[in-house]
Amino acid sequence: MNRIKADIAIIGGGAAGMMAAAALSYELFAKNGQNNVHIVIIEKEARVGRKLLKTGNGRCNLTNSGATAADYSGSFDIADFLDVNTPTELIAYFAKLGLICKSDAENRVYPISNSANSVLDVLRNNYLSYGVAEYCNNVVSSIDYQKQSYIIKTDSNIFEAATVILATGSCASVNFSKENIYSLPKALGHNISKINPGLSPIQANSKILSGLKGIRCNCKVQLKEQNNVLATEYGELQFAENGLSGICIFNLSNRIHNAENPKVEIDFLPNTTAQDFAKILCNRAAKFAALTIDELFFGILNKRIGMAILKTCKIGDFSRKLGALTKKETEKIANCTKAFSVDVSRPQSFAKAQIAIGGVIGSEISSKTMQSTLHGNLYVLGELIDCNGQCGGFNLNFAFSSAVVAAKSIAEKYN
Ligand SMILES: Cc1cc2nc3c(=O)[nH]c(=O)nc-3n(C[C@H](O)[C@H](O)[C@H](O)COP(=O)(O)OP(=O)(O)OC[C@H]3O[C@@H](n4cnc5c(N)ncnc54)[C@H](O)[C@@H]3O)c2cc1C
Incomplete structure (x- = not known):
């Protein structure tokens, strides 16, 4: 068993986790020229972003420029969140990272290449070039808060980090049970609403x-x-x-x-x-x-x-x-x-569902910073939260935007 110390551990290398790593790289390193914060992504699959590559039939409908609170349901304060974090801001943020987007007649936004691979490449190229370390094939089985640090266990490693970003998504369309997904926020004291298949x-x-x-x-x-x-x-x-x-x-x-x-x-x-x-x-x-x-x-x-x-x-x-x-x-x-x-x-069945309805209770997560209200150094992102969008780019919009918000909030602590 290896012991790995990090400043920031991102659990889950999906849409939100990868954007969190890319945005942290941008906010901490690219902007200020500093590179002294050690960030790791811990992913259970052999590669990051597997679900992302399936989105939008392989084209990745990454946001919807007409998104409003009415396109979402759940207990998270999405109206407050979207007030500041608009799809236009997200498209501009992607442009800073190097992704050029286009929109269709129904406001659905895709990479101009029409390929989800471009989104994956842009996110990975950004964070890998600033030294973020990927640990794939690492299923997080437990997380514990001890002496101001999070102890994260997988089969092969024990990670210790001062700040944790939970971005483990949902049990929709993956071979991973409800219990496995929601046991991590539960272990840190979070409550989970009833989970059902959505967009199915x-x-x-x-x-x-x-x-x-x-x-x-x-x-x-x-x-x-x-x-x-x-x-x-x-x-x-x-x-x-x-x-x-x-x-x-x-x-x-x-x-x-x-x-x-x-x-x-x-x-x-x-x-x-x-x-x-x-x-x-x-x-x-x-x-x-x-x-x-x-x-x-x-x-x-x-x-x-x-x-x-x-x-x-x-x-x-x-x-x-x-x-x-x-x-x-x-x-x-x-x-x-x-x-x-x-x-x-x-x-x-969750097998044919694109999302899970439900998740970490929205009132336990700040809509301004994505910080947990229970832990100052814990951030929860994306589909893991009880915030469910319709079809049309709304779910990825929330996954990506919530990651940018968390990255900006965390970066302020290091500036
Ligand atoms: C077929 C399909 C098409 C879709 N198309 C669209 C679309 O075009 N537009 C749209 O807006 N939405 C779409 N969605 C929904 C969208 O993909 C999700 O809402 C989005 O990926 C959620 O992002 P996330 O980062 O929160 O979770 P995910 O992208 O699911 O990422 C979570 C990551 O965490 C990892 N993980 C989970 N548990 C652990 C653990 N214990 N240890 C380590 N790693 C763990 C997972 O392997 C995964 O890589 C689609 C979904 C599906 C299934």
Whole structure:
């Protein structure tokens, strides 16, 4: 067992941990020309930044220039945080480190190279050139505060550091249990809120949906508990093996965990009213009276979606002629097209989730410095905190920005 002394130990070499190292390098060394603070990154995987490389389908949607507090949920004071730490500031900070970004029509910001590797390279090149040491293949199994120092144990090393940055992320999409992730802040006295999978597909228990697998369509989706609307999203819905997927569904999944008997209601034609659509159906039933009912949706919706709507409406024999459709039936079909209701269950698995909802209770972390309210020399960053963003760059925005804030606060202690 090696004993390694450091001034600052960063636990977790993911988005937040790597940005903390790069920003500390910038604030302490590049800016002042000093290089006398020993910083280590301790990472359980063989390489840092594995999850980062998967983000944005390998393109890394690193922030969203339109981010507001409404894009987040959880107990952390994100409104106060975003007041000072805007996405524009983060993009400018990345530029100082050498990363050039571009934005799309929905305010999603990516590296101009369109590659997550560029983000990883920029962060690593910055901190490695200023002497930050990486310790990979080191799973932190315990942390303890003794005599003004943190003692951090892994299989092969014992680290001792005056300041610790906890940036271990979450149990979403990794082979690491909830207990492993949250035992470290717990050991230092922090409380953890309930942890659930977020930004995840939603399972639906419907035979009718099984015929729709692989179809994508643009629509409006609402998460409902009885008649209450819990969340509304617009975008591309994807019918998957056992349920619903796509960014709009991922966003609904963040709000599902407290819902009793949740339902997702799909509006396949969000730009038309049910009344207008009933009239359209009536007209085409008259005009194409000789066609069979299963042709009703031609030119409007995917045929399989049309069949699912007709089955749900219990229209009966599909070989009937369109001319035989009654006004009542067209109204029923129009209403079902506008409010196609699917019984869904709460996501349980973290494997397909992009984030975990919940984490270190937000009131225990300062939104001004990311300092723990329990320990003066402990900083907690990123997804480990109960601060959950929607899809679109909001989670990386928080991981990166929280790291910059902590680095600036720590650097002040050394200046
Ligand atoms: C497929 C996918 C795509 C995504 N795409 C986007 C996107 O485009 N935009 C966006 O904003 N968000 C995206 N996210 C979410 C985003 O990746 C996370 O919110 C973000 O990475 C959180 O950063 P973090 O540094 O807090 O945690 P992480 O990036 O998860 O880093 C934590 C690090 O700590 C290490 N670690 C954990 N426990 C220990 C331990 N005990 N000892 C040592 N090391 C430990 C982990 O191995 C990991 O390297 C995506 C997530 C997934 C899964």
